[in-house]
Amino acid sequence: xxxxxxxxxxxxxxxAKGRRVAGRADAEIDRGLDxxxxxxxxxxxxxxxxxxxxxxxxxxxxxxxxxxxxRTRRRLVDSxxxxxxxxxxxxxALEKVIADLEAEAGSGSGSVSATSGGLAVGGKVDxxxxxxxxxxxxMGNVTLGSSPNPRQPGxxxx
Numbered sequence: 334x335x336x337x338x339x340x341x342x343x344x345x346x347x348x349a350k351g352r353r354v355a356g357r358a359d360a361e362i363d364r365g366l367d368x369x370x371x372x373x374x375x376x377x378x379x380x381x382x383x384x385x386x387x388x389x390x391x392x393x394x395x396x397x398x399x400x401x402x403x404r405t406r407r408r409l410v411d412s413x414x415x416x417x418x419x420x421x422x423x424x425x426a427l428e429k430v431i432a433d434l435e436a437e438a439g440s441g442s443g444s445v446s447a448t449s450g451g452l453a454v455g456g457k458v459d460x461x462x463x464x465x466x467x468x469x470x471x472m473g474n475v476t477l478g479s480s481p482n483p484r485q486p487g488x489x490x491x
Contacts, residue, residue, distance in 0.1 A: 335431040336413045344401040346374045347394035369434040386412045
């Protein structure tokens with residue numbers, strides 16, 4: 334089941350909703366707040382009600398966090414999993430809304446998810462480096478060519 338995906342969408346909805354309420358929404362956020370995400374949020378909110386994990390996710394979104402904390406994500410996944418295990422109709426409705434969202438996002442053949450510093454890509458990525466350059470989706474420190482003061486083997490100075 335796509336509970337992890339649902340948690341990501343719910344948090345994205347909360348963040349986007351907070352931005353809209355604060356009057357800072359741009360055209361991309363407005364487009365991202367589509368009817369599928371509204372349906373998912375309504376479904377989850379009706380089922381979980383005042384669940385502390387959902388309330389914590391709402392608080393995190395309201396404070397300006399753009400990613401849900403790992404602890405809150407785990408708690409919300411547990412709450413949704415428990416609700417789905419206890420209510421087959423809810424589980425089916427949740428799966429349908431997630432499938433609809435995935436289809437709308439163009440990734441109906443699979444799911445993509447990343448947490449805490451991860452990078453998820455649901456479509457084609459083309460990364461190229463030409464003419465002695467370096468290219469990557471995510472990259473640490475890179476040095477091209479020689480350093481002005483190269484380290485000598487066995488030396489702690491540089």
